[in-house]
Amino acid sequence: MRNHTDLESFLVMIQNAALQVEGDHDFDPKVYVDLPLKHSLPSTKEAFVSLFQNNNGSFNHFLNEFCDKPGSDLLPDNLTDFKNEPEGFLANVTNPAARDFALKMHSLWWLLARKVKERVHKDPHQHTLIPLPNPVVVPGARFREVYYWDTYWIVRGLLVSKLYETARNVVENLMFLANSFGFIPNGARTYYTNRNQPPLLSEAVMAIYHETKDVSFVEKAFPALLKEHNFWCADPHRVHIRDANGVEHVLTRYYAMWDEPRPESSTIDMQIAKGLERHQRAELYHHIATAAESGWDFSSRWMEDRHNLKTMKTSFILPVDLNAFLVQMENNIALFAKLLGKSDYEKHFYKLANSRKIAMDAILWNEEMGQYLDYWLTWSLNLLLSQVTYDFLPEHHNTDAYPSNFIPLWCGVVPPGDRKIQKMIASFKESGLLLPAGITTSLLQTGQQWDYPNAWAPLQHMIIEGFALTENEEGIALAKDISRRWLETNYVGYLETGEMQEKYDARYCGKVGSGGEYLPQAGFGWSNGVVLSLFERFGWAAEKKLTCE
């Protein structure tokens, strides 16, 4: 388990004090762990103690005197590779409204591109922001730092915008994190280093290689990719499980190195765990942080009773999407090894990808439903017993419908021609997940943001590209249909609110999403990236209307 840094512990104390002073109406705890200190930590602590002990001035006065504004440790970047309308930009988007919209998305990079101020490099102990070497592109609003999996869709958008240098820079930042920590944290804040996020570095490198054919970039990335792969394949992420025929397999789970409240949401986590015994609280905090590692914070997927956050058991689940991402990573590393003439690595990684694919088919594939399903391990065993070999029990599949059950299509787990494809297409169509404005995250309305009726750009994109990759006529038609719904809802939402949203409501065209522990955020990195990427893949003809159908 990781420990708090001294600065994090102090800022969490400030966060708790702020809640007392401000009350919980629209209270965002993350603001306080993002505060940069103006002076050294010891002198700031001294002033804070004296404020409370001697009733020496107001809390707000203390904040103004000793802290800078959250986000002020970053500056706008000057995007040296930006062109207003780069040559060849979205040649197949000829409808004027669609083209204006795409150009607007292109110009939004100005809003999200930043660089870390020199003082963060000089005095890192006064900032929770990790001083990244290159300019960054952030998701937006309260997410004022780099996020790992968001970066993948940001890169896809940057490549459509022909911002090749910026795309390389942001991926090099991820390499820097992998080389510094041995894994890529959830985000570029010290308080995010207790966990990972869905591992998409190899796919980001692949996207850049695909556009630029730059082998030296792949060479630079290779050591970081090996480090990251090692991290995911070691304990406690690794799980041994015997299938119905007694064959042993290795699969992977999310597992945060943390059993305390998340620093950025400490006041919220303490509230969720209220009334529990000490050891139960620690377990719950671990599963909460692990849910954040999954990127799906929070969702019925991780809850034993599907509704109550207190029943989260995230690290006792073998998730479909994580294992599919790892097959993709292993195949990508093998392909990079081939490019670099490293034939031993090439063979080794193809073998790993193949074994994991076999394991996914044996443990996660459900023939009757025509979907891959998350698998629940037996959680009566102590958290620390990571060495056990579990036995597969078919009734431990989570049979609820989630878009993640179809992500293997995107990750090369189900190649064109595989007999599973037709089943998955039929199963998706019957699942109820596709609504008028896109794919809902689940069919369960829990009030959590990774559930019904919210629709997230990364999920739409992976499913759309996944169906398009099937080379199956019905699959490709489905991909086009979902893409149309998604672009229309994003466009109409943009016209109505003047902003791009972090998430949408799959039920109604143009409607913003909601739920979860913070107010809906706008900006927004992955949404913009997905719009640009879908316009590039499918185009938008002059005569095709862009509006809610």
Ligand SMILES: OC[C@H]1O[C@H](O[C@H]2O[C@H](CO)[C@@H](O)[C@H](O)[C@H]2O)[C@H](O)[C@@H](O)[C@@H]1O
């Ligand atoms: O502050 C609460 C949580 O916020 C983040 O999660 C959400 O935003 C991220 C940035 O867009 C996104 O990557 C994630 O999928 C969202 O659920 C953060 O990643 C969490 O760790 C954090 O606790």
